[in-house]
Amino acid sequence: MTEQFAVDVLICGAGAAGLTLAIDLARRGVSFRLIEKMDKPFHGSRGKGIQPRTLEIFEDLGVLDRMAAAGGPYPRQRHYHDDGSHSDSELMEQQAPIPAEPYRTPLMLPQFLTEAILRERLAELGHHPEFGSELVGFDQNETGVAVRIIGRTGEENIRVRWLVGADGGRSFVRQALDLGFPGRTLGVRAIVADVSLTGLNRDVWHRFGDKDMQRQISLCPLAGTDLFQIQGPVPLEGDVDLSVEGLNAMVAQRTGRDDIQVTSVSWASAFGMNARLVDRYRVGRVFLVGDAAHTHPPTGGQGLNTSVQDAYNLGWKLAAVLAGARGQLLDTYEEERRPIAAAMLGLSTSLLEDLKRGEIRRGRETQQLDIGYPKSSLTIERLARDGDVLAGDRAPDAPVQGAAGQSMRLFDLFKGPHWTLLAYEANRAGLPPRRGLHIHHIGERGDIIDHAGHVRDIYVLGPGDWVLVRPDGYIATILASAEMAVLQRYLEEVGLGQPEQAHP
Ligand SMILES: Cc1cc2nc3c(=O)[nH]c(=O)nc-3n(C[C@H](O)[C@H](O)[C@H](O)COP(=O)(O)OP(=O)(O)OC[C@H]3O[C@@H](n4cnc5c(N)ncnc54)[C@H](O)[C@@H]3O)c2cc1C
Secondary structure, X not given: OOOOOOEEEEEEOOOHXXXXXXXXXXXXXXXXXXXXXXXXXXXXXXXOEEOHHHHHHHHHOOOHHHHHHHOEEOOEEEEEOOOOOEEEEOOOOOOOOEOOEOOOOOEEOOHHHHHHHHHHHHHHOOOOXXXXXXXXXXXXXXXXXXXXXXXXXXXXXEEEEEEEEOOOOOOHHHHHOXXXXXXXXXXXXXXXXXXXXXXXXXXXXXXXXXXXXXXXXEEEEOOOOOOEEEEEXXXXXXXXXXXXXXXXXXXXXXXXXXXXXXXXXXXXEEEEEEEEEOOOOEEOOEEEXXXXXXXXXXXXXXXXXXXXXXXXXXXXXXXXXXXXOOHXXXXXXXXXXXXHHHHHHHHHHHHHHHHHOOOOOOOHHHHOOOOOOOOOOOXXXXXXXXXXXXXXXXXXXXXXXXXXXXXXXXXXXXXXXXXXXXXXXXXXXXXXXXXXXXXXXXXXOOOEEOOOOHHXXXXXXXXXXXXXXXXXXXXXXXXXXXXXHHHHHHHHHOOOOOEOOOOO
């Protein structure tokens, strides 16, 4: 008798990670449920910076333009000095787009707006988070996971094939798995508060007491809203008054000004900073994504971005295995994402040290464009290449033309849940079509024209080269035509082995 499952995947937690995974699974036609223990959406600004790599992912998921319309650029920072003067600086170098990188500066969008747009996209795909539904227990065996949910209509016991804990820093799933979460507390506690206030203009991010952890306070106009986000360190122990009166007292004491008046508080929180990374991202049929797997200081704006990218890495692999790819593909999720989180913890912790010294500047590494999986078992490096772009790297964008004469970008070809194979002036006759793989011939009589040579220059390709791009936009391999057998084997291993049957 075949075993019955309520759905293939249960996603626990409808924050940024859970919503991203839900959208990715929905567009792939995977059956899932997305449960959220809160009764209504989270309404705080928290992760307000969407990094360039995440913007690319949001473009693929069909939400980028709405996010850009809802948010805005980061303003300059204004540093107020003790002598009453002030000086302005950029938080990061402003960089214009280049053909390989269409987005080179972060977008500011409060997390509650980011999540609202993700929910809107999910609704278009026919799904909604189930608010007021809490995962309270689970038990797995070789074939599936029995889960216990308490929802608005009572208790429910269902069986699913896979469980994903996208349930945040205090993850129930992580704790139930009894996994180690080693790391350290960083000895810094801070407040974050979304407020309405008068007395400050909205053109700059106002920073007071930069070099003094007792007095630092920053007031950032939140793009897409009339709010400011207040951030500042507070003593490790004791209550912090996050009311209008309490915040006004803190602002007056730290800025030395009485003309800044908080008039209302829409969300506020005090939190201790930790840098921790879970021992394992997968235990059998249960995965952890996002803050459930890693927690870190907010410096550098990495948390939400890393969480979204975890989900984006896992989504296509779950769908592929459900469609018949070998199960080991799912082991590459931890293999690829855990080292990224380890590096991100180091980065955000070192930026916290900079912040303590009053040095507030973000470099290229915070943009996450150089994240890649060169050492992954899913990456095959075959050619001795001296070009910048190697297997495992993020697949760069490039302007191209369709054979019909229209302007396009490589990202248009990558957009969607499929793999993409670029045959650069190569004969694609030997490779039959198959489900889940889009093959494009770039060249003189190809469907895509490299009219300005951008693909050739960015990817450093010559006639007869092939580039295989994963569904999540990373280069699986770059091969010469003579190595089609390697490509064939690889496609089979990732579940793309079956050419479509030719109909008589
Ligand atoms: C104060 C603060 C400031 C931050 N600033 C930044 C920043 O500037 N830039 C940045 O990139 N990141 C920032 N972050 C981090 C960012 O907010 C997180 O990394 C991001 O929210 C992680 O998303 P997530 O989906 O993994 O987890 P969460 O957003 O925490 O979502 C987890 C969800 O799971 C739900 N849940 C928990 N348990 C259960 C259960 N048993 N059943 C059902 N549902 C459950 C929770 O209610 C929650 O909605 C900040 C975080 C904090 C706290």
